[in-house]
Amino acid sequence: MKRMFGLLAIVALSLAAKTAVDHHALQAEFDTAKRGEFTGTLTKFAMINPHVRWFFDVKKPDGTTAKWEITGAGPQALRQNGMTRIFQVGQTLKVSYAPARDGSNTGRVVTFTFQDGRTVTMYHEDPNNPNDL
Numbered sequence: 001m002k003r004m005f006g007l008l009a010i011v012a013l014s015l016a017a018k019t020a021v022d023h024h025a026l027q028a029e030f031d032t033a034k035r036g037e038f039t040g041t042l043t044k045f046a047m048i049n050p051h052v053r054w055f056f057d058v059k060k061p062d063g064t065t066a067k068w069e070i071t072g073a074g075p076q077a078l079r080q081n082g083m084t085r086i087f088q089v090g091q092t093l094k095v096s097y098a099p100a101r102d103g104s105n106t107g108r109v110v111t112f113t114f115q116d117g118r119t120v121t122m123y124h125e126d127p128n129n130p131n132d133l
Helices: 002-022 074-080
Strands: 034-049 051-059 066-071 094-101 104-115 119-120
Touching: 034 074, 051 094, 066 094
Parallel strands: 066 104
Antiparallel strands: 034 051, 034 094, 051 066, 094 104, 104 119
């Protein structure tokens, strides 16, 4: 019985440790000191926990299309600010982002610029200084 209890305790601790490690720091996945930029067509907007995701088709100079995935904060922040309706599939947006450290076509959104010139800032390196971009 003691062996079984010990084994169950080890399994439980292992699962708890994995859950704690699974949620990573923003800076571990993205290089927030750097910025990238593209203009693309929004193909999907996903309001799914734990992070909102925007998917884009971006035309490359050779005429081919690159797929991009941009992530942001949790969906509740967008809902609370009434921003869920400003993103429409088919829109062309200019995106600035912090690039993924692994070099993939993913990034953490910094700003979206709409075709009418409106710019929405979604991330600040220093929340006390909104002009830190």
